Amino acid sequence: MSGIWLAVSLLVLAGAAYWLARRRQQNLALLRNRLVAVTQSVRQTGDNIAHDLRTPLTRLRADVEAALRQEDGKVHRAALERVLDEIQGMQNIINALLALGQAEAGGMRVKKKTVDLTGLLMEMIELYAPSAEERQLTLKGRIDPNLTIEADRQLLARILSNLLDNELKYVPAGGLIMLSAAARGDKLEILVEDNGPGIPEDMRDKIFERFARLDPSRTVSSGAGLGLSLVRAFARVLQGDARVIESSLGGAAFIVTLSTSAADVSRPAP
Amino acid sequence: MLKLLIIEDDVAAAASLKHGLEESGYAVELAHDGESGLQQARDGDHDLWVIDVMLPKRDGLALLKMLRDEGRRAPALILSALGKVDDRVNGLRAGGDDYVVKPYAFVELLARIEALLRRARSLSSPETVLQLADLKMDLLGRAVTRAGQEIDLQPREFDLLEYLMRHAGQVVTRTMLLENVWEYFFDPQTNVVDVHISRLRQKIDKSFSPPLLHTVRGTGYILRMEP
Numbered sequence A: 001m002s003g004i005w006l007a008v009s010l011l012v013l014a015g016a017a018y019w020l021a022r023r024r025q026q027n028l029a030l031l032r033n034r035l036v037a038v039t040q041s042v043r044q045t046g047d048n049i050a051h052d053l054r055t056p057l058t059r060l061r062a063d064v065e066a067a068l069r070q071e072d073g074k075v076h077r078a079a080l081e082r083v084l085d086e087i088q089g090m091q092n093i094i095n096a097l098l099a100l101g102q103a104e105a106g107g108m109r110v111k112k113k114t115v116d117l118t119g120l121l122m123e124m125i126e127l128y129a130p131s132a133e134e135r136q137l138t139l140k141g142r143i144d145p146n147l148t149i150e151a152d153r154q155l156l157a158r159i160l161s162n163l164l165d166n167e168l169k170y171v172p173a174g175g176l177i178m179l180s181a182a183a184r185g186d187k188l189e190i191l192v193e194d195n196g197p198g199i200p201e202d203m204r205d206k207i208f209e210r211f212a213r214l215d216p217s218r219t220v221s222s223g224a225g226l227g228l229s230l231v232r233a234f235a236r237v238l239q240g241d242a243r244v245i246e247s248s249l250g251g252a253a254f255i256v257t258l259s260t261s262a263a264d265v266s267r268p269a270p
Numbered sequence B: 001m002l003k004l005l006i007i008e009d010d011v012a013a014a015a016s017l018k019h020g021l022e023e024s025g026y027a028v029e030l031a032h033d034g035e036s037g038l039q040q041a042r043d044g045d046h047d048l049w050v051i052d053v054m055l056p057k058r059d060g061l062a063l064l065k066m067l068r069d070e071g072r073r074a075p076a077l078i079l080s081a082l083g084k085v086d087d088r089v090n091g092l093r094a095g096g097d098d099y100v101v102k103p104y105a106f107v108e109l110l111a112r113i114e115a116l117l118r119r120a121r122s123l124s125s126p127e128t129v130l131q132l133a134d135l136k137m138d139l140l141g142r143a144v145t146r147a148g149q150e151i152d153l154q155p156r157e158f159d160l161l162e163y164l165m166r167h168a169g170q171v172v173t174r175t176m177l178l179e180n181v182w183e184y185f186f187d188p189q190t191n192v193v194d195v196h197i198s199r200l201r202q203k204i205d206k207s208f209s210p211p212l213l214h215t216v217r218g219t220g221y222i223l224r225m226e227p
Helices: A002-068 A073-104 A117-134 A153-170 A227-237 B011-023 B034-043 B060-069 B087-093 B106-122 B155-166 B174-182 B192-204
Strands: A113-116 A138-143 A148-151 A176-184 A187-194 A241-246 A252-259 B003-007 B027-031 B048-052 B076-080 B098-101 B129-132 B135-138 B143-146 B149-151 B213-216 B220-223
Touching: A002 A073, A073 A227, A113 A117, A113 A153, A117 A138, A117 A148, A117 A153, A117 A176, A117 A187, A117 B192, A148 A153, A153 A176, A153 A187, A153 A227, A153 A252, A227 A241, A227 A252, B003 B011, B003 B034, B011 B027, B011 B106, B027 B034, B034 B060, B048 B060, B048 B106, B060 B076, B076 B087, B076 B106, B087 B098, B098 B106, B106 B174, B129 B155, B135 B155, B155 B174, B155 B192, B155 B220, B174 B192, B174 B220, B192 B213
Parallel strands: A138 A176, B003 B027, B003 B048, B048 B076, B076 B098
Antiparallel strands: A113 A148, A176 A187, A187 A252, A241 A252, B129 B135, B135 B143, B143 B149, B213 B220
């Protein structure tokens, strides 16, 4: 009798060991796939950085060489001023990449506080409206009163600022930009939409990737191609997400969804 | 002459900083590690300290905290190469008065040093009326007049003008305005500050003479009588 029990126990043990080993293997495979994906994305990013920094570097080099061939102090000064502008542009790219890396690796500490979201959105409209007007754009708000969220005010403001920078850059003159926010159950939805050309369907996920641009021929300007990746990364730090759909206004609608009680510990992006 | 102490281990960076600050009229002392920096800060009678965070022998924030715990009150400007979101908070918590991320623009650093020195001087007398030429600001009544004529400002324009008035005669950068007037600690990619400034200029300068609000190319703005 005890022999049978022994055999059964051994079988169970062997089964459990096999199951554990398989699970470990599966976990390892999963981990391996993630590592491969991360490595690929790092390599891709590295290629893009090299490419995006090479363009301003080429301009810098040409500028400095041309200036050095001349003795004129005024020419030197003008060249140095352009050099400084290019440096600022490259610095912006590097700062954005550092912030992205930090957000995605889960290294960003978030200070959870009750934020008056309605107030913050109004403030953002107030901050950007004159710049919008200068570009012949209308910036309007449709914001529910008394919206609050447990989150980091600076991070929320950076999300909104990146979205509005993006709008001001891409919506053609005469356009309308609408900022709205509303509570949906235990979630908050912030919408930044416009009546511009919109985002083609096959690009709607891509534009949140680093260095993604709708028009690949566009030359690099300050931090170009990183704003929307920052939006998504910061939204995920606040345990939310960002996506884009077609707006009822005819253009693009960027939607940031946040849980009303964004946690105080950041999580790596999935 | 105002005396500054720079504690920075990058010898070349410290030397060029010293050179720039001396050109701007300050007496500058250097220290290249945390230990000698601490000693020099204790021994010297400096008007301001510029302290790098990452220093050999003793890190900048620990050093500053020690000086503060000893009751030393010179304004401190923190330099950091890290630039993480919470660095600023850690720097201010350790007793720093302002914070600049490397690589910084010299004019940004200079503007902040001047703002800190000015703040240290004016802390003793809280003003309720600010005046520059014929431009007057009543902070309690929140009223602005130029040449006796009332000027209608939006609340944010009022805050913007107040900050400029408090730093009259001194360059303020766009970053300083964003941090102090809007309380945003990042730089938007759009020229938002410039447009607000040009609206304010319309109101306080357009129908009056001389112009008071000037653009400093590549740096920021200055409110003063002479162009």
